[in-house]
Amino acid sequence: MIDALSPLLILLAVALPLALALAAALPAFRARALDLLPFAPLPSLAAALLATEGARVGVPELLFGVRLELRGEGRLFLGFASFLWCLAGLYARSEMRGTQRPTLFAVSWCLALAGNLGVFLAGDVVTFYTAFACLTFAAYPAIVSSGTEAAYRAGRVYMVFSVAGETALLAALMLAASGAVSLSIGGVSASIASLPQRDVVHLLLLVGFGIKAGLVPLHLWLPLAHPAAPPAASAVLSGAMVKAGLFGLMRFMPGDGALGDAWPLLLLALGLAGCFYGIAMGLTQTKPKTILAYSTVSQMSLMVALLSAGLGEGAAGAAFGALSLYALHHGLAKGALFMGAGLAPLARPGARIGFLALLALPALSVAGLPLTGGALAKLAGKMPFSGAAETLVTLSAAGTTLVMLRFLAAAGSQAGSGSERLPAARLAPMIAATLAAVALPWWLFPALSGQDLGYVLRPDNLWSAAWPVALAAAGFLVWRRAGFPAPAVPPGDILVPLTAALERLRKPWAAIHYPPFPKRRSAQLRARGMKVLLASERGLLSWSLAGPLVLAVVLFAALYRP
The missing domain is CATH 1.10.287 (Helix Hairpins)
Structure with missing residues (x-):
């Protein structure tokens, strides 16, 4: 029965969000457009939970023949992304009601959802690129939905980086497909190693996917776009959409040593450097959502470093399993934190302590507090490393703890200013995402790490998880007690001086006056x-x-x- 239904579930995973986007644009459904959002990811969630491994479906009449399939890490990415989109859809249904353009928001939401899920299900490069581009450009209306000048500026920066990323990715896939026997992702990925311009293809892939993943120094759009978007959109931007870039690197960067030594070493260096850079920038911010955005930069960079371990000979299986677990936990926990950041200003004075205690749970899980889901994800993530790289990954947990404490302090300064009870329609999705982030890694750890749960409870592993968190907490208390001011860096960091430099170059040309051209x-x-x-x-x-x-x-x- 499930075998027969699997292709239908996979097809509906992409088709239903597209159909609901069309329905939301029709006059008969516009008034209920937001009510459609929680239902759009349900077929994909059912497919991730129930569909047969390797199930596929094709639509030959579309593009070059659309092929969707469920296999490998795609199932896990599809599952947690669908669950997060469901929860964020419930949150958005309450949050966006009464706003200026709820119908446009609903249409863009469903299109971005279809693209996000299509990336995880695509079986050929044409379908993959179409879904990736749909995800990229459909997210723009959500980013600018508040209509403020800051939102439009964030949207402009987002579009500049998105167009650059899409151009690089399209060029890479066209070059890769030119040497492939078929357009299947496996065939195209395998063909890259035999191309004379393989290093160019790898560089273009790194740029195209690195922009989406927020990899430093391609991250400049992310600290602007995440805070500008509504909390529900920020939750899926940080929790699910940026994972499309990571997933693309996993699918198209060949493993088992085919890349040699230089590319994995470059990814490791970029990942670790970006991890600590995101931590440093996050500590200079004062707004909760901006702090979370830089935390996403840091954590996504760390995942790219973990990806590099999977590109060595014989290491892909273990490293990609650990990477998938890390991505799942980060997606759910960061989704809960962005939802919580949107709720903080609504909390009443009497509910302030309880709300902050609830918000601290996903924050400390991201930091890697022992026995939380984040501790298991970080433990699995450290397994492929050794030597200096392992030490840096362990130290990054202390930096992440500092950023999370900085976020809790910033959110605490906003909490307690509301006058009504927190809306249950927004609080419930946040609680569900928090519980899933804390509990699901316990269920998945044995299968994805190759170790049993007894390994987690070993004293040396508990200590390895505890001391970075304790050290960072002590340092944060000393910092706060001493009243040391943090340096103020504007969101977007190096984008600010870069924009100023470009403006200085533009001014001399803008001052030139050209004679008018005859109208006739x-x-x-x-x-x-x-x-x-x-x-x-x-x-x-x-x-x-x-x-x-x-x-x-x-x-x-x-x-x-x-």
């Missing part, structure tokens, strides 16, 4: 230009290579410097 001559040139363009279009439409050629010309024009 201008109209004649426009008419002739349109005739040439239309004739060129008719010719190109009859040529199957027109699209790739135009893309190649655009990329060459953008990259070539005489």
Whole structure:
């Protein structure tokens, strides 16, 4: 029975969000558009829990033949992302009611959801890229939904980085597919190693997926976009959407030593450096959601470092299992924290302590407090490392603890200013995400780490989890008691001086005044230009290579410097 239903569940996982996006745009459903959000991820959640491993479905009539399949790490990513989207949909249903453009928000939400789930289910590169692009661009309306100048600035930065990332990814996949026998992801990934330009492909993949994952120094959009978006959108942005970049690297970066030594070493260096950079920047922030955004930069960079361990010969299985567990815990815990950050200003004075105690649970789990789900995720994440890398990963837990305590202090300064009870429709999803983040790693740890639960309770492992948290807590108390001011770094960090430098370069050109062009001559040139363009279009439409050629010309024009 399940075998027969598996293809249908996989198809509905992507088709239902797309259908609900269309329904939300229709006049008959607009008033209830937000009510559709919690239901959109249900087929994908059912597929992750029930569908047969390796189940697949194809739609030959779409694109080059859409292929969806459920296998390997894709099931786990699909499962926790679907669960988080369900909870965030419940939260958004309450949060966005009465806002300016709830219908647009609902449509963009469902499209981004379809793209996010499509990335985890795609069986070929065309489907993968289409889903990845849908996820990228559909997220923009959610980021700017508040309509503030800060939101529009965050949206502009997000789009600049997104277009750059999509261009790099499309170029990488076209180059990779040129040497592949088929368009399946496995076939394209395997073909990269035999390409003469394989290092270029790997670099383009790193840029395209690294921007989505928030890898330093490609992270500059993330500390602006996450705080600008509503809490429900921030929850899925940080918990599920950025995981699409990590998942892409897992699918297309060949393991088992095919990359040699240089690329895994580069990913390890970038990951560890980005981890500590995100910690340092998070400690300079004062707004809770901005602190959480930099924490995401840090944790995603650490996952990229863990990914590097899976690219060595014979190491992919164990490292990718640990990486999947880490991604699951981070996604659920960070989703709970962003929901909690949205609730903090609503808490009444009498509920302040209880609410902060609830908020501390996912925060300390992210820090790796012993016996929490985060401690198990970090323990599994340290297993593939040794020597200096293992020491740095252990020390990163102390830095993460400092950032989480900084977040709790910032959220505590906002909590207690509300006048009504916390809305149950928003509090319940936060509690559910918190419980899942704390409990699910206990269930999944043996299968994904290769160790039993007794390994977790060994005294040396408990001590390894406890001392970084205790050391950071003591240091934070001393810092607060002494009243040392933290350096103030604006969100976006190096984007600020970079923008200023570009503005200085632009000013001399902006000051040049060009003589006006005669109106009649201008109209004649426009008419002739349109005739040439239309004739060129008719010719190109009859040529199957027109699209790739135009893309190649655009990329060459953008990259070539005489």
